[in-house]
Amino acid sequence: MLVRLNVNGEWREAEAWPGASLLSMLRDDLGLWGSKNGCEQGECGSCSVWFDRELVCACLVLAAQADGRHVETVESLAAAGSLHPVQRAFLDAGAVQCGFCTPGLEVAVADLLQRDPDPTEETIREALSGNLCRCTGYQKILDAVHLAADRMEQGTP
Ligand code: FES
Ligand code: FES
Numbered sequence: 340m341l342v343r344l345n346v347n348g349e350w351r352e353a354e355a356w357p358g359a360s361l362l363s364m365l366r367d368d369l370g371l372w373g374s375k376n377g378c379e380q381g382e383c384g385s386c387s388v389w390f391d392r393e394l395v396c397a398c399l400v401l402a403a404q405a406d407g408r409h410v411e412t413v414e415s416l417a418a419a420g421s422l423h424p425v426q427r428a429f430l431d432a433g434a435v436q437c438g439f440c441t442p443g444l445e446v447a448v449a450d451l452l453q454r455d456p457d458p459t460e461e462t463i464r465e466a467l468s469g470n471l472c473r474c475t476g477y478q479k480i481l482d483a484v485h486l487a488a489d490r491m492e493q494g495t496p
Contacts, residue, residue: 344405346371347415355402362386362397364405365412373413373442377471384470387443387450388412394450396469413442416449424496425449428487429480436474444470448484457488 343352346369353368360379365371365388377385379398386397389411397410416423422430425448435441444467451458451466458466463484472480490496 340403340406342402342406344407345409347411347418353402357401357403359402360398361388361390361400361402361405361410364402365397365410371412371414375439375442377439377443382471383440383443384447384467385440385443387446387470389415389446389450394447413446416445421496423449424490425452425483425487427496428483428490432479432483432486434475434479434483440470440472440474444472444480448487451484452488452491456492458484 340355340357341352342355342364343350346365351369353364355364355368362374362376365374366376374388374397375385376398377383381396381399384396387394388397390400391408416426425445429435429441429445447467447470451463455462460481463481467480
């Protein structure tokens with residue numbers, strides 16, 4: 340079926356077979372490779388995107404469900420040509436190793452900080468509980484969230 344959706348502010352079209360996921364359509368048909376396929380079962384969070392402004396795992400959404408809807412991917416974070424404060428904080432805090440989990444985590448952190456600009460440690464851990472990282476041990480990711488929150492509060496990049 341032909342699916343027409345708004346991705347990162349632009350209306351796009353792609354042919355999708357009935358069982359295709361939004362994740363596979365983003366990556367295989369629309370050339371948006373930022374969202375990663377870590378498990379395809381909703382377990383790892385590496386495919387996190389906004390679906391009509393709600394954080395979802397793109398592997399659990401059918402491509403057909405995206406018809407007429409709005410999707411924002413990790414690529415939208417740096418749409419203005421410079422890194423989003425969350426992305427900058429991940430780099431500066433050393434929260435990126437292999438980087439496979441990073442796009443999903445950055446989307447989840449950006450989502451959290453939109454809702455709660457000054458989250459507690461407990462709130463951060465709860466918000467990121469669906470995002471798995473095999474490399475960092477998570478402390479540097481938590482450091483990155485605090486760094487991003489501080490910088491966004493102060494209006495610094
Ligand atoms: S690939 Fe979607 S949650 Fe792991
Ligand atoms: S940096 Fe490798 S999985 Fe998180």
